[in-house]
Amino acid sequence: MYFIGIDLGTSAVKMLLMRDDGKIVNSVTKSYPISFPYTGWSEQNPEDWLRETKRGLIELMAEYPKEELVGISFGGQMHGLVVLDENDRVIRPAILWNDGRSSEETEFLNTSVGRNVLSERTANIAFAGFTLPKILWMKKHEPDLFSKIRRIMLPKDYLIYMLSGEFCTDFSDASGTLLLDVKNRSWSKEMLELCNLNINQLPKLCESYEQVGTLRKEVAEELDFKPTVKIIAGAGDNAAAAIGTGTIGEGRCNISLGTSGTIFISSTHFKVDSFNALHSFAHADGNFHLMGCMLSAASANQWWCKNILGTTHYDEEQANIQKLGENNVYFLPYLMGERSPHNNPFARAMFVGMSLDTNREDMVQAVLEGVAFGLRDSFEIARELGIKVNRTKICGGGAKSLLWCKIIANVMNVTVEIPEQDEGPALGAAILAAVGSGFYQDLESAVSRIVRVKDSIEPEEILVKKYEQAYWNFRKLYPAIKDWYGK
Template sequence: MEYVIGVDLGTSAVKCLLLDRAGNVVKEAERSFSVMRPAPGYSEQDPDDWVRGTVQALKELSTVEGDVKGISFSGQMHGLVLLDGKGDVARPAILWNDTRTTNQCRFIEETAGLHELLRVVKNRPLEGFTLPKLLWVKENEPQLFEHASVFMLPKDYVRYRLTGEIATDPSDAAGTLLLESRTGEWSKNLLDLFGIPVALCPPILPSDEKAGNLNAETAEETGLIEGTPVFTGGADNACGAIGAGILTPGDTMCSIGTSGVIVSYEEDADVDYEGALHHFHHAVPGGYYAMGVTLSAGHSLSWFRDTFAAGESFDHLLQEAATVPPGANGLLFTPYLSGERTPHADALIRGSFIGMDASQTRGDFVKAVMEGITFSLKESVEILRSKEKTIDTIVSIGGGAKSDAWLQLQADIFGAEVVSLVTEQGPGLGAGILAATGSGWFSSIEEAAETFIRYGKRYSPGAEAAAAYEKVYTIYKQVYPNTRLINEQLYPFRKGGNDA
């Protein structure tokens, strides 16, 4: 038997999938990581923990008899890994959810100009991106920055350790705020403007191109064959989109995990969302994707469960909400527990329950949370539609795709047919598709996806529910502008805020 391996390097764990030629998951292995938070707003990991976890998981997969023809990667975006002159890690990786770089973001915007940034890199400077992290290190750890030899994204460091070769791909490079959208190359103007040597930037290779071969050390540690081709891979959202079949114009995906994203395929490098949505290179050669983000999607529901229904299952809570009508009996929830990204790039805003009264039950609150998460994601869908994109079908993955009731709710709120997947493996499957394509099993990523992806049940909008949700959605959109100032005034009283 012949196999490929898709490695999905997440924030909390690395998951490796062993896939056969039909796209079946023959075996999977996972290893968890911890996150270091040495100061408020800081979020770091030891990159060598990623390597150890990946090697252990690959060793577990190698027990299956057969030949592994290729390995590829999906990885958490934006994280900064710096290597010193010896090729060793210079400091802990600064992760995508680290928020220490607000001052650097303002500096970037003031120095380069927001209009120019949106023209060149298609994105606003946000704390999550890599460029602000580089500038933070340059300002706060100048000796370390001066002696750094190269920066990497997380998956690229793991691949480097497995192969000895340094590279990144367009989809991860796009998340640095340094990649010219039109050319797909590092922006010399931005590098010069911020004093970043071009030599610090890794070479950029296509996501399905071979970036190296498995070295002898890794082969011995994992039980895999030395020289096994290792392909470049892509950013987690790009690989998740491949794993959901988001490969042609108009294809759109909703993913509800801890955060929530709406991803839609783009073929135009010049489409202008004026910074309202992210615009990144896809892992599909020549493709792009637009992305909106809800920071606390599934996290809102898990927060509610942990706070008000500790020990109870999500299934039980969703059953309580199943019979609640649209509008949750007059209750609204905004999922701004950690601030918001789309369409309100606001770090200070916080969530609200609006319309509480003594007649409402816990099921009403659960339904309001589900609706609020989906309303927030609908705002991204509406931005896409405002550019005359036809969004009539949405592939749903993540925790929100594990409930028939929530899938139907998505269809009703989005006003689109919602499609589930038979077997959902997300970014790991996308990485496997890149490995299968790079290994020559298929002539294109699209052809590989036809074999590897299997669609499940479809959910159509109900006319009565959809009409009701349009009315509630109109009310929902009024909550942010009417609570923004209140939340700013409450900020000093929060844990971790300034003294009241």
């Protein structure tokens, strides 16, 4: 039997074909454009996602027995606003997670509605990347289009709807809308009233491992798949990635070094930090998680190497970096603003501490360390909640750099475990497909069989001490210059 995991990312959709024993036998990636029509805006056409997903699925299964395909599930970029009219046509381009246009709406929610009220209703405060501020922006600036909205959905849920006809979402993805009462796992009536929405405009809520339907007949014919192929709800990208690294249950941690960077701590209990600096979301395992999210992680390294240095040979740029913990150059990684813990869409990146003897390696090292320090900001908040993390899994494109993993291990003072299969959300989605299809009894049994660690990096006492001082130097920088950003 086979299962497919689909990761609907910001730059591409990745599809994995997993055998029932957990072995990945094929993968296909299809890219699509992203539009930045104005400064701070970020949009995509959902129809591009669907077209490339269908093309990828046909290619993925071309040399494998389609009759043995049992289930498909999804991981997807979170927070994006997808709106359809009464004829299921896309009303406007999707407004993505890294779009910053809704700063006024975010400020309104956090001040006029109030952070305490938002936290009580949704377990979170407003961030510009969340879905509700985008809805309010559309209501104010595009009232004619807003009046045509029949269905509001998240990016991966658009794929589910078009492939299966089921209008649904899962709790983990819904947590990032600011419309979900996370603690009670239901849509918040008060938040719906706030933006003049009715509950019929929102998708049905499901667990991530729940079967929501099967392929539409016409889609099955187009793909040459069986119409009995099961569609499983899936999860937001970070929750799906956590499933793919076995980060479920109580107190397990996963760090993702993708376009954005996250620190993800799973929990069997609902928790909220006093400043709402961490996101308090539902998890794909049916429980909860805390998550700190920085908007620029591996993308910061890509920007520096590709846009500034003019190279994509990332390994070569890191090859001569040796003086860990001794760099005098610091990098604030706020290329597109920042979420956790600063919640400031106006923050911007900068280098600090250069001198005449600063060289190319120092600058590359500063970028890697700046992302690690930014992740530790969230880690510190978790520690204040009494959460003890001694080891973490790591995934994402940036995790391919052993140097970066070593820096993170020593900045955080934790053991970093590198999974055997680093396939991110797509692997987690494939696991959810296998569980939702009934092949595995539950997620615990699935990940215990499928997820393996191939290497681990231990923190080194001397480096930990050096990075401890360096981190607290880094912590002084944002408070010193935040007024310059306009906040």
